[in-house]
Amino acid sequence: MNTPAPYGWPHLDPELRRAVDRQLDRSLSDRDASGVIGEFEKEFARFVGTRHAIAYSSGTSALHAMCVAAGLGEGDEIIAPAYTFFATATPFAYEGVRVVFADADGWGNLDPADLPSLLTKRTRAVIVTHMWGNPCDMTAIAQFCRDNDLLLLEDCSHAHFAAWAGHRVGTFGAMAVFSTNQKAITTGEGGVLVTDHDQFREFALLHGHYNKRSFKEIDPTAPHYQYALTGMGLKSRMTTLSAAIGLDQLSKAGTIERRRRSILDRFADVLDGNPVVSPVNVDPERGSNGLYVLGLRFNARAATVTAQEFTDQLVHRGAEFDMPGSTGVIANEPLFHRPNRAMPWTTVPDIHPATFGGAQQFIDSFIKAPLFGYPGDEPAVAHHIDTLVAVSKEVAR
Numbered sequence: 061m062n063t064p065a066p067y068g069w070p071h072l073d074p075e076l077r078r079a080v081d082r083q084l085d086r087s088l089s090d091r092d093a094s095g096v097i098g099e100f101e102k103e104f105a106r107f108v109g110t111r112h113a114i115a116y117s118s119g120t121s122a123l124h125a126m127c128v129a130a131g132l133g134e135g136d137e138i139i140a141p142a143y144t145f146f147a148t149a150t151p152f153a154y155e156g157v158r159v160v161f162a163d164a165d166g167w168g169n170l171d172p173a174d175l176p177s178l179l180t181k182r183t184r185a186v187i188v189t190h191m192w193g194n195p196c197d198m199t200a201i202a203q204f205c206r207d208n209d210l211l212l213l214e215d216c217s218h219a220h221f222a223a224w225a226g227h228r229v230g231t232f233g234a235m236a237v238f239s240t241n242q243k244a245i246t247t248g249e250g251g252v253l254v255t256d257h258d259q260f261r262e263f264a265l266l267h268g269h270y271n272k273r274s275f276k277e278i279d280p281t282a283p284h285y286q287y288a289l290t291g292m293g294l295k296s297r298m299t300t301l302s303a304a305i306g307l308d309q310l311s312k313a314g315t316i317e318r319r320r321r322s323i324l325d326r327f328a329d330v331l332d333g334n335p336v337v338s339p340v341n342v343d344p345e346r347g348s349n350g351l352y353v354l355g356l357r358f359n360a361r362a363a364t365v366t367a368q369e370f371t372d373q374l375v376h377r378g379a380e381f382d383m384p385g386s387t388g389v390i391a392n393e394p395l396f397h398r399p400n401r402a403m404p405w406t407t408v409p410d411i412h413p414a415t416f417g418g419a420q421q422f423i424d425s426f427i428k429a430p431l432f433g434y435p436g437d438e439p440a441v442a443h444h445i446d447t448l449v450a451v452s453k454e455v456a457r
């Protein structure tokens with residue numbers, strides 16, 4: 061069997077190359093939002109449906125800005141998912157915030173039923189990740205945050221195209237972050253913080269966009285204007301070339317969404333009634349998938365092999381399926397167990413490992429593949445569908 065070219069993202073078409081080439085002549089560094097950075101931010105805010113967007117050098121640095129803008133630090137607690145990519149929570153740990161972990165539901169998302177037992181006098185915020193593109197139960201989580209006067213923060217890095225109850229993810233809380241690393245909308249490296257709140261926007265600017273931009277955009281009558289020169293100490297601006305790539309990708313967002321959604325639907329059709337694997341997809345009555353990856357649930361009881369052996373067989377036939385490695389239970393990482401932020405890296409804290417049954421169950425059965433979504437991807441999509449159908453037939457009990 062011929063195997064198609066490996067998945068590459070974004071698709072480097074002539075338009076994208078021209079956009080980068082034009083930007084090389086225009087500017088390699090923007091100190092404010094008067095050029096491509098501002099244009100990208102405006103389009104990104106329009107894409108999500110928020111009033112403001114601020115670009116950063118990475119999703120991780122945007123999450124760090126979100127922590128600082130939320131005013132969280134030592135003595136505060138945040139409830140975070142035990143199962144996520146670690147950078148959802150590591151910037152909070154860096155700032156000395158105590159991270160308290162919630163277990164996962166059947167979609168790998170933060171389980172709202174876990175929240176009441178994790179609440180303490182020090183809890184200030186809840187952060188969620190819409191795992192592998194499926195939106196969390198934002199109705200329940202937002203209600204819990206309102207009832208307990210907590211900030212709601214979203215990590216939407218997997219879920220650029222997701223919605224819940226008719227609203228786009230990224231619009232439910234005080235602030236949200238979208239990584240634009242190799243995600244559905246990409247800038248190469250990068251991240252974007254979005255918010256509807258003017259004050260959070262100004263605080264976020266002070267973290268990463270000091271001097272010229274802060275002087276221009278922060279209310280001169282506000283007390284925090286006095287930090288405009290130095291910011292809060294760090295600079296983490298996006299490069300102009302990344303913003304140019306992002307603008308190109310946003311101009312194609314409609315096409316990317318249509319193509320990826322149609323591929324997701326095709327997998328769902330083909331797998332309908334398949335006893336071995338089924339798509340991990342949000343109930344369409346409640347929300348829509350964010351189109352980062354194709355997520356599958358492996359049903360071990362219906363198969364003669366393990367999930368890992370099944371995945372290995374798919375890979376052996378040239379299909380790009382995998383069981384995610386660096387995204388797992390993060391709660392037992394030493395960074396989250398330092399008694400204070402100043403603890404030196406030569407000292408590793410004692411950890412009493414905690415188990416998260418919901419997360420582990422999800423991890424043990426979760427397999428993913430790229431969703432492709434560019435012109436010319438048909439052979440790759442067809443190959444992945446054919447391989448999945450063939451191997452699941454072979455291993456079915």
Ligand SMILES: *Cc1c(COP(=O)(O)O)cnc(C)c1O
Nearest residue numbers: 118119120145147148217239241
């Ligand atoms: C990619 C990702 C991040 C980190 O973003 P970077 O741009 O790689 O720094 C954070 N959270 C989640 C869920 C991610 O997938």
